[in-house]
Amino acid sequence: MIARLVVLVQIALRNLFASFINFIIGGIILVGTCTTVVGGGMLDSLDRSMSRSVIGSVAGHVQIYSTKSKDELALFGGMTGGDPELAAMTDFAKVKTALETLPNVKTVVPMGVSGALITSGNTVDLVLARLRDLYKVRDGKNVNPDLADLSGPALTEQIAAQKAHVRQIVNVLKGDYTKAKVLLKKDTEETREGEEALARVSDDGFWAGFDTDPYGSLEYLENRIAPLVTDSDLLFIRYAGTNLDTFQQSFDRMRVIDGQKVPEGHRGFLIAKFFYENNMKLKNARRLDQIKEALDEGNNRVIKGDPVLERLVKENQAQTRDVILQLDGIKTAQVIAALQKLLKTEQTDFAELLTSFFTTDDQNFRERYDFFYKEIAPKLQLYRVKVGDSLTIKAFTKSGYVQSVNVKVYGTFSFEGLEKSPLAGSMCLMDLMSFRDLYGYLTTDKLEEMKALKAGAQAKEVSREHAEDDLFGGGDVVEAQATAGVIDDKAQLSGTGQAMHQEDLVKRVYSREEIENGVVLNAAVMLKDPARLKQTIADINALSEKDGLSIKAVSWQDAAGLLGQFILVAKLVLFFFVGVIFVVAMVIINNAMMMATLQRTQTIGTMRAIGAQRSFVLTMVLVETLVLGLVFGVLGMGLGTGFMSYLGSHGINATTDIMYFFFSGPKLLPTLSAGNLIAALVIILVVSSLSTLIPAVIATRVSPLRAMQTDE
Numbered sequence: 001m002i003a004r005l006v007v008l009v010q011i012a013l014r015n016l017f018a019s020f021i022n023f024i025i026g027g028i029i030l031v032g033t034c035t036t037v038v039g040g041g042m043l044d045s046l047d048r049s050m051s052r053s054v055i056g057s058v059a060g061h062v063q064i065y066s067t068k069s070k071d072e073l074a075l076f077g078g079m080t081g082g083d084p085e086l087a088a089m090t091d092f093a094k095v096k097t098a099l100e101t102l103p104n105v106k107t108v109v110p111m112g113v114s115g116a117l118i119t120s121g122n123t124v125d126l127v128l129a130r131l132r133d134l135y136k137v138r139d140g141k142n143v144n145p146d147l148a149d150l151s152g153p154a155l156t157e158q159i160a161a162q163k164a165h166v167r168q169i170v171n172v173l174k175g176d177y178t179k180a181k182v183l184l185k186k187d188t189e190e191t192r193e194g195e196e197a198l199a200r201v202s203d204d205g206f207w208a209g210f211d212t213d214p215y216g217s218l219e220y221l222e223n224r225i226a227p228l229v230t231d232s233d234l235l236f237i238r239y240a241g242t243n244l245d246t247f248q249q250s251f252d253r254m255r256v257i258d259g260q261k262v263p264e265g266h267r268g269f270l271i272a273k274f275f276y277e278n279n280m281k282l283k284n285a286r287r288l289d290q291i292k293e294a295l296d297e298g299n300n301r302v303i304k305g306d307p308v309l310e311r312l313v314k315e316n317q318a319q320t321r322d323v324i325l326q327l328d329g330i331k332t333a334q335v336i337a338a339l340q341k342l343l344k345t346e347q348t349d350f351a352e353l354l355t356s357f358f359t360t361d362d363q364n365f366r367e368r369y370d371f372f373y374k375e376i377a378p379k380l381q382l383y384r385v386k387v388g389d390s391l392t393i394k395a396f397t398k399s400g401y402v403q404s405v406n407v408k409v410y411g412t413f414s415f416e417g418l419e420k421s422p423l424a425g426s427m428c429l430m431d432l433m434s435f436r437d438l439y440g441y442l443t444t445d446k447l448e449e450m451k452a453l454k455a456g457a458q459a460k461e462v463s464r465e466h467a468e469d470d471l472f473g474g475g476d477v478v479e480a481q482a483t484a485g486v487i488d489d490k491a492q493l494s495g496t497g498q499a500m501h502q503e504d505l506v507k508r509v510y511s512r513e514e515i516e517n518g519v520v521l522n523a524a525v526m527l528k529d530p531a532r533l534k535q536t537i538a539d540i541n542a543l544s545e546k547d548g549l550s551i552k553a554v555s556w557q558d559a560a561g562l563l564g565q566f567i568l569v570a571k572l573v574l575f576f577f578v579g580v581i582f583v584v585a586m587v588i589i590n591n592a593m594m595m596a597t598l599q600r601t602q603t604i605g606t607m608r609a610i611g612a613q614r615s616f617v618l619t620m621v622l623v624e625t626l627v628l629g630l631v632f633g634v635l636g637m638g639l640g641t642g643f644m645s646y647l648g649s650h651g652i653n654a655t656t657d658i659m660y661f662f663f664s665g666p667k668l669l670p671t672l673s674a675g676n677l678i679a680a681l682v683i684i685l686v687v688s689s690l691s692t693l694i695p696a697v698i699a700t701r702v703s704p705l706r707a708m709q710t711d712e
Contacts, residue, residue: 022628024588025625025628025632025688026628026631026632027632028588029628029629029632029633029636029684029688030632030633030635030636030639031636032581032636032684032687033632033633033635033636033637033640033680033681033684034636034637034639034640034643035578035581035640036578036581036636036640036679036680036683036684037636037637037640037641037644037672037676037677037680038640038643038644039574039577039578039581040578040676040679040680041640041644041670041671041672041673041676042574042670043574043575044671044673044676045668045669045670045671046574046662046663046668049662049663049664049665049668050661050662050664051556051557052417052664053418053421053423053424053661053662053664054556054557054560055530055556056251056252056253056415056418056664057251057253057415057418057423057424057427058075058111058113058240058251058424058427058524059075059524059556059559059560060109060250060251060524060525060526060556061524061525061526061527061530061533061536061555061556062524062525062527062533062536062537062540062553062554062555062556062559063075063522063523063524063525063553063554063555063556063558063559064089064095064099064108064522064523064525064540064551064552064553064554065086065087065089065521065522065523065551065552065554066086066087066088066089066550066551066552067544067550067551067552068087068550069084069085069086069087069552070084070085070086070087071084071085071086072084072554072558072561073086073522073554073558073559073561074559074560074561074562075113075559075560075561076423076560076561076562083113083114083115084561086521086522088519088520088521089519089520089521089522089523089550089551090519091517092110092516092517092518092519092520092523093513093516093517094549095108095523095549095551096108096110096516096523098543098547098549099525099540099543101543102536102539102540102543103528104527104528104529104532104535104536104539105525105526105527105528105536105540106250106526106527106528107246107249107250107525107526108523108524108525108526109242109243109246109247109250109251109523109524109525109526110242110243110246110432110515110516110520110523111240111241111242111520111521111522111523111524112240112241112242112432112435112436112439112520112521112522113238113239113240113241113427113521113522114238114239114241114395114435114438114439115236115237115238115239115395116236116237116239116393116394116395116438117234117235117236117237117394117395118234118235118237118391118392118393118394119234119235119392123169123229123322123325123326124166124169124221124222124225124226124228124229124325125222125226126381127162127165127166127169127328128166128218128221128222128226130162131159131162131163131166131218132215132218133147134147134150134155134158134159134162135159135214135215135218137150137151137155138155138159157330160329161328161329161330161331162328163207163210164328164329164330165327165328165329166201166221167201167202167207168324168325168327168328168329168332169225169229169325170198170201170202170225171202172321172324172325173194173198173225173228173229174198174202177191177194177195177198194228197224197225197228198225198228201220201221201224201225229325235279235280237275237393237428238426238427238428239269239393239427239428239429239430239435240427240428240429240430241430241431241432241434241435241436241438241439241520242429242430242431242432242435243431243432243512243515243516244261244262244268244270244429244431244432245261245262245264245265247429248261250524250526251415253415253416253417253418254413254414254415254416255413255414255415255416256270256411256412256413257273257411257412257413257414258273258276258387258411258412259387259388259409259410259411259412260410260411261410261411261413262410262431263410263509264509265509265510265511265512265515266431266508266509266510267407267408267431267433267434267508267510268407268408268409268410268430268431269391269393269407269408269409269410269428269429269430269431269434270409270410270411270412270413270428270429270430271385271409271411271412271413271428272412272413272414272424272425272426272427272428272429273412273413273414273419273425274414274419274420274421274422274424274425274426275425275426275428276383276412277289280383280384280385281382281383282322282323282326282380282381282382282383283315283319283322284316284319284320284322284323284358285372285373285377285380285382287312287313287315287316288316288369288372290312291303291309291312291313291360291365291369292365292369294306294308294309295365302362303360303361303362303365304361304362313358313359313360313361316358316360317355317358317359318355320351320354320355320358323354323376323380324350324351324354326379326380326381327379327380331379332350334379335350335375335376335379336348336350336353338371338375338376339353339354339356339357340353342357342368342371343356343357357371357372385409386409387409387410387411387412388408388409388410389408389409390406390407390408390409391406391407391408391409392404392405392406393405393407393430393438395438395439397438397439397440401440403437403438403439403440404438405434405437405438407430407431407434413429417664417665418660418661418664418665420657420660420666421657421660421661422657422661423657423658423661424661432515432518432520433510433514433515436518436519439521522559525540525553533555534555536553537553537554537555540553541553587691621692622689622692622693625688625689625691625692626685626688626689628688629684629685629688629689630681630685633680633681633684633685634681636680636684637677637680637681640680641672641677644670644671644672645672647669647670648669648670648671648672651667651668651669652667652668652670653666653667654666654667654668
């Protein structure tokens with residue numbers, strides 16, 4: 001048997017390059033093997049990078065949520081849009097304790113994902129708030145620690161500068177109203193009221209009596225002038241409520257960029273750096289950053305002729321209003337002097353100077369970018385919300401009413417390698433206690449406050465069945481006596497309730513038990529061995545059924561929602577193209593082998609005439625194909641390995657935001673495994689063998705008589 005195989009291999013090697021058709025078949029096998037190696041390696045690399053992005057940003061390896069939920073979990077949005085309707089897991093501590101008994105579960109991170117609209121005060125609000133704080137310092141009522149050291153002439157100078165700033169804003173608004181009337185070509189009641197308010201605060205008499213009643217004057221400015229400025233931001237912010245300490249320990253790609261992490265057990269908020277830069281930064285500064293980032297990409301990109309960069313330059317030229325409104329009289333004079341020196345001009349109009357300054361090109365951009373951040377930016381509030389500020393978030397609760405929480409912004413964060421990804425950079429982080437308040441769950445703080453109010457008011461519970469009798473006296477006449485006076489709400493509250501009333505929750509430190517002994521919407525499960533993902537999901541679901549946990553476990557891909565489906569579609573498309581290549585290869589190889597068989601009719605007939613059995617002829621043709629496939633397949637593997645090695649060293653640049661997320665960074669660095677090579681070779685040999693099967697069977701049916709007829 002072995003001797004026969006050796007003879008067949010020798011025949012196959014001798015005939016390897018005997019026919020031009022063999023070169024055609026070999027070329028097809030080479031290209032097919034190379035494509036399979038590259039396609040398989042790319043598919044595996046893309047799958048690994050996508051899984052790192054989703055797992056490392058918010059999903060974890062496995063997500064769990066209540067089986068009573070109306071919708072499927074979708075961390076990045078579902079088919080219907082909006083947040084999925086999930087039932088709460090009412091006893092997370094019990095669930096966590098149970099899951100941690102499974103050998104492959106490393107940790108369980110509580111979560112809840114939601115979104116809300118936030119607003120930041122416009123420029124006038126911010127200026128008036130600072131002016132009010134300055135007057136409080138003057139009157140000994142200051143609560144702003146940043147102004148605590150101001151006194152004497154320095155305080156007087158600051159108050160005068162802020163008043164001058166307000167007057168400068170009023171002048172800008174008057175100009176805006178004049179332009180608006182020209183554009184609208186009509187005079188409305190709204191514009192008339194605005195003009196009347198602006199006329200009043202433009203009068204010197206208003207400012208002459210300002211110090212007599214500063215708080216009354218400020219109230220007028222806040223109520224009548226601030227609403228005229230339309231530069232306040234209304235932003236949709238998406239956030240995940242979680243145990244922030246556990247989250248950062250579990251998601252090791254998370255990095256705090258500005259500020260600090262939220263202290264363990266405290267309430268707090270971390271803003272995603274990508275969201276912070278793109279939505280909360282002064283637009284002029286952000287546009288400068290975007291131009292610089294584009295020029296720094298290293299692909300010889302220039303401003304001239306680039307429609308995107310030229311648009312950013314034009315927007316900065318036209319939209320100088322935000323900068324002007326922020327600067328008070330002192331700072332305005334300083335910036336004007338600096339701009340005059342830089343631009344070598346005697347122009348005094350601030351708006352014209354800024355327009356000239358923002359007229360950037362490839363020659364002056366670097367200089368003006370550095371100048372902006374050195375001379376102008378320190379005098380501006382670059383971000384609507386600063387690290388250390390309190391952010392008010394309002395959202396609809398699960399019951400449908402509006403709830404709000406104030407949380408301190410401790411810093412910004414990003415996930416390493418995903419700094420520029422909108423998908424990974426759009427999710428902010430909130431402490432779990434604040435999330436429960438915002439979502440409408442009864443927390444321990446609220447429960448204690450309700451108990452305090454109930455005790456102070458001497459209220460009693462009334463059952464539904466006896467409500468009418470208890471409330472209305474069962475038909476008896478009820479006389480009510482009222483005592484005149486003011487209700488002392490502070491006297492009705494004590495303990496935690498009083499702390500909540502005085503907004504001191506920021507100072508309270510919660511224990512891990514308080515954080516975890518409550519409701520959550522979902523949770524991320526981190527595994528010790530990610531390769532055992534499917535088995536662990538099965539174990540979690542089995543444990544849930546056994547212990548009555550009422551939870552469902554899904555993989556990171558299923559939990560990603562639309563994004564996970566997109567990943568699945570991308571993989572299916574790649575599989576489809578590889579499959580098409582195999583089908584085409586089979587057809588071409590089959591036709592080529594058919595031609596080769598017909599060309600060898602005489603040889604095969606002669607072999608049959610001298611005693612070769614049909615099995616020998618069949619085996620010979622198949623062995624020849626296998627040898628041909630092996631030789632050219634190895635060459636294809638080498639070519640594919642070389643190409644993948646090149647891609648692995650140079651990388652594939654992410655040209656779109658979605659590619660940045662899928663590549664888990666700015667570049668995809670593909671790698672090959674031994675499994676990719678073996679699979680490619682086996683697949684191509686199987687395809688070649690199947691393609692040769694019909695021609696081989698035809699070859700066995702060639703008779704000596706037909707061979708002689710062919711010769712004639």
